[in-house]
Amino acid sequence: MRVESKMVVEVRQPASLPEFYQCEELQRRIWGTENPVPAHILIAGHRNGGLLLMAFEDGRPVGFCFGFTGRDGDAAYFYNHMLGVVPEAQNRGVGYLLKLKQREHVLNAGFNLIKWTYDPLQSRNAALYLGKLGAICKKYAVNYYGEIRDALNAEYESDRFIAEWWLNSPRVLRRIKNGGKHLELSDVDSRVPHALESRVDGCVRRAAKVRLDLESERLLVEIPWDIGFIKQLNLKLAIDWRNKTRAVFHEYLSRGYMVIDFAVQEDEKRSFYILSKETDTSST
Numbered sequence: 001m002r003v004e005s006k007m008v009v010e011v012r013q014p015a016s017l018p019e020f021y022q023c024e025e026l027q028r029r030i031w032g033t034e035n036p037v038p039a040h041i042l043i044a045g046h047r048n049g050g051l052l053l054m055a056f057e058d059g060r061p062v063g064f065c066f067g068f069t070g071r072d073g074d075a076a077y078f079y080n081h082m083l084g085v086v087p088e089a090q091n092r093g094v095g096y097l098l099k100l101k102q103r104e105h106v107l108n109a110g111f112n113l114i115k116w117t118y119d120p121l122q123s124r125n126a127a128l129y130l131g132k133l134g135a136i137c138k139k140y141a142v143n144y145y146g147e148i149r150d151a152l153n154a155e156y157e158s159d160r161f162i163a164e165w166w167l168n169s170p171r172v173l174r175r176i177k178n179g180g181k182h183l184e185l186s187d188v189d190s191r192v193p194h195a196l197e198s199r200v201d202g203c204v205r206r207a208a209k210v211r212l213d214l215e216s217e218r219l220l221v222e223i224p225w226d227i228g229f230i231k232q233l234n235l236k237l238a239i240d241w242r243n244k245t246r247a248v249f250h251e252y253l254s255r256g257y258m259v260i261d262f263a264v265q266e267d268e269k270r271s272f273y274i275l276s277k278e279t280d281t282s283s284t
C-alpha cells in the first residue's frame with residue numbers, strides 16, 4: 001500500500017449536507033460521467049440503512065464509497081454500489097482505506113458479507129479487491145448494466161464479476177494482517193496452467209491462447225494491464241479481450257471453479273487471475 005507519508009488521509013461519514021453534494025463532483029471526475037448519482041439519493045440512502053463514506057486528503061475530498069443493505073432470499077448482506085478515488089490520488093492506498101473503514105461499519109451493523117460488481121478486465125480493481133482485500137468471485141454476469149455512458153465504460157458490454165468479501169473469513173483476516181500486499185506472479189507455482197494467455201501486438205498485448213479443457217486444481221487467466229489504454233488504441237482488440245475472457249470465465253465458473261486471487265508481473269505489466277476448484281467456502 002502506497003499512502004504517501006506526508007499526506008493525511010481521513011475516512012469518515014459526511015459531516016454536512018454540502019459534503020454529500022461534493023460526491024456528485026467526485027463522480028464526474030472519477031468516472032467522467034455527466035449523470036452522477038444525485039446527492040439526494042445519497043442522503044436518502046445514507047440516512048436509511050445505507051452508508052456513505054468519504055476520504056479526505058489534507059481536508060480535500062478525494063474519494064468515497066456508497067452502499068446499502070442487500071438481500072438474496074433469506075440472506076442479508078451489505079451491497080457496495082460505488083467506490084471511487086480521483087485520478088490524482090489513485091494507487092496510494094485510499095481505496096484500500098475506504099474499504100477497511102466500510103468493513104468496520106458493516107461488521108458493527110451485524111453483516112459479515114459485502115458484495116459488489118466490477119468489470120473483470122479492470123486490473124487495478126482486481127489487484128485491490130482480490131489481491132489486497134481477499135474478496136472472491138463465483139459469478140460472472142454478462143452485460144449486467146446494459147450500456148453505461150461514462151468515459152470508463154462506454155462502447156463495450158458491461159460484463160461484471162459479483163465480488164464477495166467475507167469480512168471475517170481466514171482469507172480476509174490474513175490479508176488485513178499482512179497490510180493488503182498482493183501477489184507477484186513469481187509467488188505462484190509455475191506449473192499452474194494458463195486458461196488464457198496473451199501475446200505482444202505492437203505496443204499492447206492481445207488475448208491469444210484460450211484453453212477451455214483444463215482440469216487442474218488451479219488455473220491462471222490473464223487480463224490486460226490497462227484495458228482503458230487498449231480501448232482508446234483499438235476498440236476491436238478490447239472487445240476481443242472481453243469475448244475471450246467471457247468464454248473462459250463462463251466455462252470454468254460454471255464447472256465450479258471460483259476466482260480466489262490475483263497476481264501481477266509488474267516489470268512486464270501483466271496481470272493474472274487465479275482460479276481454484278476449492279469448494280469449501282467456509283475456509284474462504
Ligand SMILES: CC(C)(COP(=O)(O)OP(=O)(O)OC[C@H]1O[C@@H](n2cnc3c(N)ncnc32)[C@H](O)[C@@H]1OP(=O)(O)O)[C@@H](O)C(=O)NCCC(=O)NCCS
Nearest residue numbers: 001002084085090091092093094095096118123124127225
Ligand atoms: C479502483 C479504485 C477505487 C482503487 O482505488 P485506489 O486508491 O487507486 O486503490 P489502492 O491504491 O488502494 O490499490 C490499488 C492497487 O492496484 C495497484 N495497481 C495500479 N495499477 C494497476 C494495474 N494496472 N494492474 C494491477 N495493479 C495495479 C496499485 O499499485 C495498488 O497496489 P499496491 O497498494 O500494492 O501498490 C480507483 O483506482 C478508482 O476510483 N478507479 C476508477 C473508478 C473505478 O473503477 N471504481 C470502481 C468501480 S467498481
